Amino acid sequence: MTLDEVKPGQECSVVDVHAEGALGQRMLDMGFVPEVRIKVIRNAPLVDPIEIFMKGYFLSLRHAETKAVEVVLL
Amino acid sequence: MNEKAREILVAVAGQPNSGKSTIFNLLTGARQHVANYPGVTVEKKIGSFRSNGDKVVVVDLPGTYSLTSYTQEERIARDFLLLERPEVVVDIVDASNLERNLYLTFQLIEMGLPLVLDLNMVDVAKRRGFEINTEELSRQLGIPVAPTVGNKSRGKDELRQTIHSTYKNKQNFTPIRLNYGETLESVLKSLEEELSQDPRLMEHYSSRWLAVRLMENDSEVQRLVRQQSQRGEDILSKVEQEREYFIGEHKKAPEKLIAQQRYQAAGKIVENCVKRVKVIPTTLTDRIDKVVCNRFFGPVILATTIYGMYQLAIVHGYKLTEYTWPLLAAFRNFVASMLPSEGFVYDPILRAMPLGVIDGVIAVLNYVPIFVILFALIAILEDTGYMARMAFILDRVFRYFGLHGHSVLPLILGGVCVGGCAIPGVMACRGIKDEKARMATILIVPLMNCMAKIPLYVLLIGMFFARQKALMMFFISTITIIIALAVAKILNLTVLRKKESAPFILEMPAYHLPTFSGVMHRCIERVWLFVKKIISVVIIVAAIVYVLISYPGLNKERSAYYEIQSSQAIQTFHEKIGDNNSYTKLVAGAQLMEFTTYWDEYKKAKMGAKTKQTKEAIDQKFYNKKPEFFKIVKRGKYELEGKKIVDKDAARVEKAYKKLSKTRKKFRRERREETITLSYLGKTGHFLEPVTKFAGFNWRVNIALLSSFAAKESSVATLGSIYQSSPEDKEVRLEERIKEKEPGWTPLHALGIILFMAMYPPCIPTLLMVKLETASLKWMFFATLYPIVLGFIMVVLIFTGGNLLGLSGLQAMVAFYILAIAVTTVMAFIKRKPELA
Numbered sequence: 001m002t003l004d005e006v007k008p009g010q011e012c013s014v015v016d017v018h019a020e021g022a023l024g025q026r027m028l029d030m031g032f033v034p035e036v037r038i039k040v041i042r043n044a045p046l047v048d049p050i051e052i053f054m055k056g057y058f059l060s061l062r063h064a065e066t067k068a069v070e071v072v073l074l
Numbered sequence: 075m076n077e078k079a080r081e082i083l084v085a086v087a088g089q090p091n092s093g094k095s096t097i098f099n100l101l102t103g104a105r106q107h108v109a110n111y112p113g114v115t116v117e118k119k120i121g122s123f124r125s126n127g128d129k130v131v132v133v134d135l136p137g138t139y140s141l142t143s144y145t146q147e148e149r150i151a152r153d154f155l156l157l158e159r160p161e162v163v164v165d166i167v168d169a170s171n172l173e174r175n176l177y178l179t180f181q182l183i184e185m186g187l188p189l190v191l192d193l194n195m196v197d198v199a200k201r202r203g204f205e206i207n208t209e210e211l212s213r214q215l216g217i218p219v220a221p222t223v224g225n226k227s228r229g230k231d232e233l234r235q236t237i238h239s240t241y242k243n244k245q246n247f248t249p250i251r252l253n254y255g256e257t258l259e260s261v262l263k264s265l266e267e268e269l270s271q272d273p274r275l276m277e278h279y280s281s282r283w284l285a286v287r288l289m290e291n292d293s294e295v296q297r298l299v300r301q302q303s304q305r306g307e308d309i310l311s312k313v314e315q316e317r318e319y320f321i322g323e324h325k326k327a328p329e330k331l332i333a334q335q336r337y338q339a340a341g342k343i344v345e346n347c348v349k350r351v352k353v354i355p356t357t358l359t360d361r362i363d364k365v366v367c368n369r370f371f372g373p374v375i376l377a378t379t380i381y382g383m384y385q386l387a388i389v390h391g392y393k394l395t396e397y398t399w400p401l402l403a404a405f406r407n408f409v410a411s412m413l414p415s416e417g418f419v420y421d422p423i424l425r426a427m428p429l430g431v432i433d434g435v436i437a438v439l440n441y442v443p444i445f446v447i448l449f450a451l452i453a454i455l456e457d458t459g460y461m462a463r464m465a466f467i468l469d470r471v472f473r474y475f476g477l478h479g480h481s482v483l484p485l486i487l488g489g490v491c492v493g494g495c496a497i498p499g500v501m502a503c504r505g506i507k508d509e510k511a512r513m514a515t516i517l518i519v520p521l522m523n524c525m526a527k528i529p530l531y532v533l534l535i536g537m538f539f540a541r542q543k544a545l546m547m548f549f550i551s552t553i554t555i556i557i558a559l560a561v562a563k564i565l566n567l568t569v570l571r572k573k574e575s576a577p578f579i580l581e582m583p584a585y586h587l588p589t590f591s592g593v594m595h596r597c598i599e600r601v602w603l604f605v606k607k608i609i610s611v612v613i614i615v616a617a618i619v620y621v622l623i624s625y626p627g628l629n630k631e632r633s634a635y636y637e638i639q640s641s642q643a644i645q646t647f648h649e650k651i652g653d654n655n656s657y658t659k660l661v662a663g664a665q666l667m668e669f670t671t672y673w674d675e676y677k678k679a680k681m682g683a684k685t686k687q688t689k690e691a692i693d694q695k696f697y698n699k700k701p702e703f704f705k706i707v708k709r710g711k712y713e714l715e716g717k718k719i720v721d722k723d724a725a726r727v728e729k730a731y732k733k734l735s736k737t738r739k740k741f742r743r744e745r746r747e748e749t750i751t752l753s754y755l756g757k758t759g760h761f762l763e764p765v766t767k768f769a770g771f772n773w774r775v776n777i778a779l780l781s782s783f784a785a786k787e788s789s790v791a792t793l794g795s796i797y798q799s800s801p802e803d804k805e806v807r808l809e810e811r812i813k814e815k816e817p818g819w820t821p822l823h824a825l826g827i828i829l830f831m832a833m834y835p836p837c838i839p840t841l842l843m844v845k846l847e848t849a850s851l852k853w854m855f856f857a858t859l860y861p862i863v864l865g866f867i868m869v870v871l872i873f874t875g876g877n878l879l880g881l882s883g884l885q886a887m888v889a890f891y892i893l894a895i896a897v898t899t900v901m902a903f904i905k906r907k908p909e910l911a
Contacts, residue, residue: 017330022144023577025290028333029140030579031174036337045369046470051582057171058359058582060466062473065577 003038003061003069004050011039012071019068031055032069080128082241083158087151087182088166089175090137091459091583093194095119096224097166098134099595101234108599110849111150117504125238133160139174141181143294145576146509152294155185156278162241164233166192169199169206169221170584172348176340177333179215180252186280188244190236193221198584203352211347216249225589251282254335258328261316262286268312272303288313289320290329359584363463372467379460380486383451387487388494388525391444398443402436415671419640419741427620434616438608438839441495441525445601448487448498453596455483457588461505462580469578474902475559476566478511478578485515488522490555496520496836500843501600507580510573514565516847517857518558520836523551526786530831533790537809538824542884549887554832556894561864563901569856607846608839615838622755623781628748636745643737650730657727660702672696672703673735706731755780769869770826772816779830786837821883822876826869829890833865 006012014036017027031054041051041058049062086101088094099106102121111118119134135154136147143149155163165182167175182189193208212219220236222229240247253259265285270276275284279298287295288309296313300306320328365371409432413425420426455461465479472481484506488499499519506512523531531550539546628636644666651658661669676696683689697704697712705712710724750756759776766776774793782789793808813819835858836844845854868890876886 016326020327025140025142025144025329026577026579028330029142029177031177031337033330033334033337041363042367043369044367044466044470045372046467048470049466049578049580051363051367051466055173057174058363060462060578060580060582062469062578065579 001071001073003040003052003066003071004063006038006040006071006073008040008042008050011037011074013037013074015070015072017069019065023065023068027065027068030059037074038069038071082125082128082130082162082238083160084130084132084162084164084237084241085135085155085158085160086132086164086166087135087155087178088137088192089139089168089178091581092137092166092168092171092175093224094137094166095134096589096592097164097192097194097222097233098132099592100222100224100227100230102132108603110846111154116147116150123234125234128238130234130237133158138178140178141185142290143292145507146574149294155182155187159278160187161244162190162237163187164190164192164237166194169193169196170202170204172199172204172206173337173340173344176343177336180336180339183215183217183249184252184280184283184286186283188240188247189217189249190233190240191215191217191219192233193219194224196221197223197226202357203350203354205349205351207347207349211343214250214343214346217247225586225592252336252339254286254332257320257324258289258331258335261320262289265289265309265313265316268305268309269299269303272305275299275303286332289317290332291317291327357584359459362585363582366460366463367466372463376464376467379455379464380482383448383455384486384494387444387448387451388489391447392525394443394447395440399440402439406432406436415667418644418667418670418738419636419745423624426624427617430620431613431616434612434619435609438612439605441497442601442605444495445498445604446597448495449600450593450597452483452487452498452502453593454588456505456596457586457592459583459585462582465580466582472511473578475563475898476511476514476570477559477562478506478508478515479580480506481511481515484519485522485555485558488519489524490522490551494522494524496522496524496840497604497843500840500847501604503847508574508576508578510566510570510575513570513573513848513853514562516844517565517853517860518562520840520844520857521554521558521561521833521861523554523832524786524837526789526837527831527834529790530786530793531828533793533808534824534828537812538819538821538883545884546887549891550828550832553829553891553894556891556898557833557864557868560894560898560901563898563904567904604839604843607842611842612838619781619783623750623753625753628745628752632748636741640738640741643734643741647730647734650733651727655726656723657702657706661706661727661731669703669706669731670735670738672700673707673731676707750777766866768874769830769866770823770873771830771869774815775827779827779834782831782834783837786831786834789831822873822881822886825876825883825887826873829872830865830869833861833868835859835861 001012003012014032014034016034017024017032019027036054039053041053043050044060049060050066051058051060053059086094086098088097098119098121102123105123106119106121109118109120110116116136120131121134122129122131124130133154135151138145138148138151141148141152141155143152154160163182163185165179167179179189179191191211193206193211196206199206206221208219208221218236218240220229220233222233254262262282262285265288266281269284270281275281284295284299288299296310299309303309317328324331366375406429410425410429413428414422416425421429455464461480461483464482467479468482469479472478481503484499484502486494486499487502488494488496496519499522500516503512503516503519506515531547535543535546535550627633648658648662651661659665676692679692679696680689683692693704693708696707705721705724706727708724709728710719710721710726712719712721756773756777759773759780762776763771763773766772771779778789778793790808793812816823835841841854841858844857845851848854872886872890875881876883876889881889
């Protein structure tokens with residue numbers, strides 16, 4: 001499954017990032033590498049973007065970007 | 075013998091939200107200045123301090139998570155490090171977020187520059203239950219570590235000392251070498267060998283860094299190798315082969331493995347150096363965010379914040395200008411007193427032109443109190459971390475139009491509701507990380523309703539829509555944002571198509587209490603930047619505008635006509651007083667002008683006075699200035715040594731002068747109107763009439779709109795001088811005067827002018843900011859021209875269309891409003907090309 005399908009409150013672990021170029025590199029730089037644990041915190045008031053917690057910090061991403069992150073639920 | 079004092083170049087790097095600018099301020103204090111990196115709009119702060127007799131020059135690099143070539147900030151930071159070769163690099167690291175911050179540290183180490191790790195915000199880390207062994211951290215990384223608490227000014231001297239000693243010992247700098255794993259390392263090794271045989275490359279770059287970057291498929295480094303190395307093509311094709319082989323073998327790109335290894339190494343170091351002494355289940359930030367980002371409370375809090383900012387800065391700031399304006403006015407009067415004095419019907423150019431310029435300058439400076447408040451508030455929003463939440467909540471709405479969650483603040487400042495200012499609006503666009511959205515926002519901010527547009531709205535609505543005032547104000551204050559959103563999308567799909575678009579991956583930093591000094595620092599810095607950039611240009615433009623509306627001037631006959639008329643009026647004045655009046659000599663010849671000035675000043679002073687006390691003070695002041703003149707302006711009724719005196723001679727002079735003064739004012743106005751009409755600007759107004767008539771603008775309106783270009787607030791004043799009072803010289807209100815001269819005007823005419831003003835091109839200071847923020851003259855001209863074209867098309871649509879359909883002003887407005895909403899809605903649903911894939 002991909003990160004955008006994970007519901008707020010659920011935790012998952014990164015399998016791979018299916019993005020190339022700027023987006024791909026950016027996600028790698030922000031720490032989307034295999035086996036990293038991610039907790040989905042909440043949706044924005046208008047559903048998109050979402051807020052996640054990983055490696056001790058909070059990030060917000062759009063659904064368009066989270067679609068690229070393949071994860072497994074924990 | 076003393077060693078010669080050296081200049082040591084130090085760069086400050088770090089990830090966003092690591093407290094980098096606080097540390098920069100801490101290191102350099104007030105000794106700093108702001109410039110831009112060449113060719114781009116990213117700020118470059120440079121400061122300095124003295125350490126052990128040497129001058130240490132510190133350059134603040136943009137905050138970046140990484141050092142790839144994908145974003146402008148990263149390229150800038152990287153190029154600075156590569157090309158300027160600072161002696162020491164200070165890496166500011168958020169101690170409470172060590173793992174991710176070390177990711178950047180490894181990249182800095184790879185660049186081969188002596189590095190100091192500044193472990194910042196150690197107090198926050200401690201509060202979150204982390205205990206960091208700095209000695210172990212320093213040992214594992216092989217670089218010196220200095221702990222600081224930036225916002226409490228702790229650790230400054232140690233950090234300065236560490237920087238200096240690192241500089242002294244740079245020969246012995248041996249940081250860790252990150253191991254990327256066997257397979258990758260063997261490739262890297264052979265690449266490094268190949269690269270190190272090229273002396274030109276080795277002059278500037280570390281072979282390790284080049285090798286890693288090439289394996290990461292970094293396009294800038296590829297270009298660099300191709301350009302600088304004679305065997306560039308060979309090296310690149312080898313890299314290409316190795317990458318392909320690696321991907322075939324491992325089913326993933328090398329950059330993925332590299333990032334993974336960096337994070338793994340960072341994780342290991344954190345494991346070894348950081349002890350978690352207590353586990354805190356939820357931090358304060360979590361609890362705040364539960365409310366602030368809540369589905370219901372989030373938007374409410376956001377709206378309240380925006381409303382509060384608007385109230386504080388625009389409304390209260392405006393009130394503050396009532397206190398600062400007298401200072402500016404006093405300055406103007408001071409300059410005026412140094413210049414040649416007024417003429418009877420027209421002023422000498424050496425007076426009129428400098429005063430015109432000063433009026434232009436103080437009109438802009440008048441807004442400074444508003445800017446001070448606004449910039450302070452923005453700094454608070456940034457420092458607390460709320461800005462990121464604003465973007466989080468609003469991104470969805472703005473994204474439909476190719477904008478960004480961060481676009482909201484610039485638009486608010488520009489005046490989404492009625493009354494803002496485009497200058498801080500454009501400046502606030504700096505916070506937008508997505509280049510495409512940033513450009514779009516810069517270009518639409520001037521379409522908002524800035525304060526200077528309001529007087530004209532009020533005037534025309536009062537005249538033509540008196541009964542639907544509230545409704546019309548609502549239409550105008552909302553139509554601009556509706557149009558702006560559609561424009562943003564159109565720009566996005568056309569002229570901005572090729573601009574860089576960044577993914578929306580936004581850190582939500584922990585909330586911080588902003589420090590007073592930090593906020594003030596930023597606020598003053600930005601206001602100063604504004605004042606410095608603006609003043610010189612405003613002076614030039616105001617001078618040009620003066621020439622355009624004053625020249626070529628009246629022909630000889632008309633000049634002579636006014637001369638004769640005025641000398642006749644003066645003649646009549648003297649005849650009325652007669653020769654045996656005791657004041658005759660006092661107001662004869664050149665002294666008449668002196669009296670004129672005295673009279674005007676007295677009337678002006680009296681007009682501003684409200685209480686009896688101030689009135690008496692003014693009287694005393696003017697009495698002291700020239701007792702004889704005072705007797706005249708008091709109509710011969712004054713007190714002298716306690717006695718009430720009635721001076722008939724003075725009363726007579728007063729009566730005669732009053733008449734003369736009115737005649738003089740009338741001539742001045744008429745002459746001015748004639749001058750404007752005949753001026754270059756006036757001719758242009760006439761020249762444009764055949765085209766602008768489709769928008770309902772006659773030449774008079776053209777002149778008013780053209781002259782507004784220098785300053786929109788003058789639109790009403792220009793209308794005032796074009797629509798002069800009738801000869802009977804009663805003080806008729808401008809509304810009446812316009813109605814009298816333009817009997818054919820319908821609400822449609824007024825609506826056209828209002829909408830054109832709404833779309834009016836940015837004022838000169840805003841255009842300068844556009845130039846500054848886009849770093850291009852081309853975009854500045856674009857920002858000037860497109861609103862004119864857009865506004866004109868809209869007004870023609872309304873005026874000509876409305877006339878053809880026989881609509882009333884209100885009907886036309888409603889129809890246009892619905893049309894605008896429809897267009898904007900359609901725009902929202904046009905999909906952006908999937909540029910992120």
